[in-house]
Every structure is written in structure tokens, then in C-alpha cells.
Amino acid sequence: MMQLGADGVFVGSGIFKSENPAKRARAIVLAVTYYNDPKILAEISKDLGEPMRGIDVRQLAPQELLATRGV
Amino acid sequence: MRVGVLALQGDFAEHIQVLRRLGVEAVEVRKPSDLEGVNALIIPGGESTTIGRLLTLSGLRPEITGRALEGMAIWGTCAGMILLGKEADRLLEAPLGLIDIKVERNAFGRQVDSFEVDLEVPKLGGRPVRAVFIRAPVVREVGPGVEVLARLPDGTPVAVQQGKLLGTAFHPELTDDTRFHEYFLSLAEN
Numbered sequence: 001m002m003q004l005g006a007d008g009v010f011v012g013s014g015i016f017k018s019e020n021p022a023k024r025a026r027a028i029v030l031a032v033t034y035y036n037d038p039k040i041l042a043e044i045s046k047d048l049g050e051p052m053r054g055i056d057v058r059q060l061a062p063q064e065l066l067a068t069r070g071v
Numbered sequence: 072m073r074v075g076v077l078a079l080q081g082d083f084a085e086h087i088q089v090l091r092r093l094g095v096e097a098v099e100v101r102k103p104s105d106l107e108g109v110n111a112l113i114i115p116g117g118e119s120t121t122i123g124r125l126l127t128l129s130g131l132r133p134e135i136t137g138r139a140l141e142g143m144a145i146w147g148t149c150a151g152m153i154l155l156g157k158e159a160d161r162l163l164e165a166p167l168g169l170i171d172i173k174v175e176r177n178a179f180g181r182q183v184d185s186f187e188v189d190l191e192v193p194k195l196g197g198r199p200v201r202a203v204f205i206r207a208p209v210v211r212e213v214g215p216g217v218e219v220l221a222r223l224p225d226g227t228p229v230a231v232q233q234g235k236l237l238g239t240a241f242h243p244e245l246t247d248d249t250r251f252h253e254y255f256l257s258l259a260e261n
Contacts, residue, residue, distance in 0.1 A: 007084075033079050033101060033125060 002035035019049030072256065075100040075109035077135075079125035081117020081150060085244040089252050103134045111144040111259035114151030116205065116242055119176065122150055123164030132167070139169050144235035144259035152231075152238035153208050170233045171214025178209040178240075190241075192221045192230065195250045202229070202241035209240055235259065 001009055009032050011025065018024045027044045034040040062068055074090050076083045078099035090097035090113075100106055112135065114122070126132045139145055147155040152174065154166045159174040166174075179185070185206060189199040200221070210228040213219060221230035221239075229240040235258050243251035 029121075029125075030128070033129075037101070 002032055008032060014052040017052035019051075024048050024051070072096065072111070072260065073098060073109050074256070074259070075106060075112045077112065077114045077122070077126075077131070077151070079117075079129060079131075080121050081115040082242070082244065083113075083115045085242075086113050086115050086148075086252075089244050089249055093249055093252060093256070095256065100131070101129060103130050106131075106134055106138065109143075111146075111255070112138070113255070114145065114147040114154055115244070116149030116151060119150035119153040119159070119166075119208075120163040123154060123162065123166065126154070126167075127164065136167055136169065139167070139236065142235060144237070144255065145169065146237040146239070146255045148239050148242055148244065149205065149207055152210075152240055155236060155238050156210075157214075159208070170231060170236050170238055171217050172210045172228075172231055172238065173212035174208045175211045176208045177206050179204060179207060182206055188223070190221045190223070190229070192250075194220050195254060200243070200248060200250065201246050202239075202243075203245045204229075204241050207240045210238070232258075235261075 009028065011028055015021050015024055027048055030044045031041055073096045075098050076086045078101050083099060087097040087099070098105060098109065100109065100112065135145070145155065153159045153162065153176055155170045156166050156172040156174040157168045157170070159166055159176050161176055185204055187201060187203050190202045192200045210231055213228055213231065217231050217233045219228040219230070220232055222228050231238045237255055237258065239251065
């Protein structure tokens with residue numbers, strides 16, 4: 001996103017569903033600062049653990065679907 | 072003249088635009104080697120604890136302090152002024168401690184309390200400076216070697232100078248008035 005010209009990156013609360021949120025947060029902050037430095041990007045991206053897993057919409061119960069909320 | 076702008080976080084791009092408009096070579100500084108050949112440094116506005124942490128992680132902290140002691144001109148705007156000072160409240164990282172001032176962070180309240188005001192700056196002469204304060208700090212205590220360049224109408228210092236070190240609580244890079252940048256460049260050239 002930074003390479004495409006963004007001024008910054010907003011990190012959502014999903015980061016807390018990753019294996020090591022603090023380490024991942026630090027890596028994201030440094031990646032925004034050093035977005036044009038492949039060597040640093042490679043270094044800070046090591047051993048971050050699992051990211052947040054996506055959830056398949058077909059596995060959600062109907063009451064958990066956003067489309068049905070507030071109806 | 073080659074001016075570095077600390078580009079770890081904050082509004083460095085706006086400072087670089089002003090410098091280039093003035094015909095000055097401007098470079099982004101993110102690591103110690105970026106300081107090579109740089110004659111002066113601007114520390115922009117942003118979030119002071121974040122910039123302070125990145126100063127440590129990047130290895131730039133001792134480099135900048137060393138260059139300042141050798142006489143390099145440095146100007147901090149907003150968060151940059153906080154970091155140049157000796158002491159600030161609720162700052163989770165040590166400031167650089169180069170200007171003998173005590174700073175109060177976020178002295179006006181929340182974002183909705185940000186404002187613009189015309190300030191008399193005798194050093195710049197002529198018409199007042201339109202000063203943009205964005206969740207801005209103020210200077211609460213000034214040491215003996217520090218000159219106050221501008222004050223709010225209530226007397227609170229918001230622009231200070233100690234030798235070749237300059238601090239402003241507001242953001243001259245966000246207006247079309249380039250006099251503060253030109254003043255800083257004149258300090259750097261001397």
C-alpha cells in the first residue's frame with residue numbers, strides 16, 4: 001500500500017487474532033517506515049507466526065452473518 | 072545545501088515539498104547512512120512517542136545527537152519540537168534533550184481543539200505568521216540559553232531557538248508562507 005502511494009496504514013483489531021500480535025504490530029509499523037527497503041522488509045518479516053485466519057462465510061451461522069443483522 | 076527530513080513517521084512529505092519549492096535538495100532520512108552529506112535536519116510533526124521509538128530502533132538517535140553537538144542545524148515542528156526538548160510529559164521514550172526546554176504535549180486538547188492563529192514573529196519581520204496548531208504542544212519552561220521567537224497571545228512560548236536548533240509547536244510546512252523554512256536555511260548556512 002505504501003508503494004502505491006498511501007500516507008499510512010490502518011491496522012484493524014484482527015491483529016489480535018494472530019499468533020504473536022506484538023511482533024506482528026512492530027513488523028507492520030517498521031514495514032510502513034521502510035516500505036522501500038527490501039532488505040529491512042525481509043528481516044522484519046521473519047518468524048511472525050500465523051496471521052489471523054480468514055473465516056469462510058459458508059461456515060458462519062445465520063445469526064453471525066452481517067447481512068442478517070439489524071433486520 | 073542538502074537538507075534531511077526525518078521520515079520515520081509524520082508529515083515529512085510536506086516539509087520536503089516546501090524545501091524543493093525553495094530550490095533546496097531535500098532527502099528522506101530513515102537510517103544512519105541517509106545522514107551522509109546532509110547539512111541540516113528537520114524533524115517533522117507526527118506522534119512523538121512513535122517517532123522516539125523509531126529513532127531508537129533505526130539507530131539514528133546517537134547519530135543525530137552527535138551531529139547536533141558538531142553544530143548541525145536541526146528544526147523540530149510539533150512532535151519534532153517535543154523530541155528536541157529536554158523533558159515532556161507522558162512521553163514514553165526519552166527525547167533527544169538538545170534544546171533546554173520543558174514541553175507540555177497535546178496542550179490544547181483533542182483534535183476538535185486544533186486551531187490556526189496569527190503570530191508575531193519579530194525575527195521574520197513584516198506580516199504575522201499564520202500558525203497551524205494540530206493537537207499541538209507548548210513550551211512550559213525555557214532554559215537560559217534559549218531564545219523565544221514567538222508566543223501565543225497569553226504569553227506561552229511556541230517557537231524557540233537555541234543556537235542552530237529551532238523548535239516550533241506549529242506547522243509552517245502546512246501553509247504557503249515559507250519564511251520559517253528560509254530562516255532555518257539561513258541558520259544552517261551560517
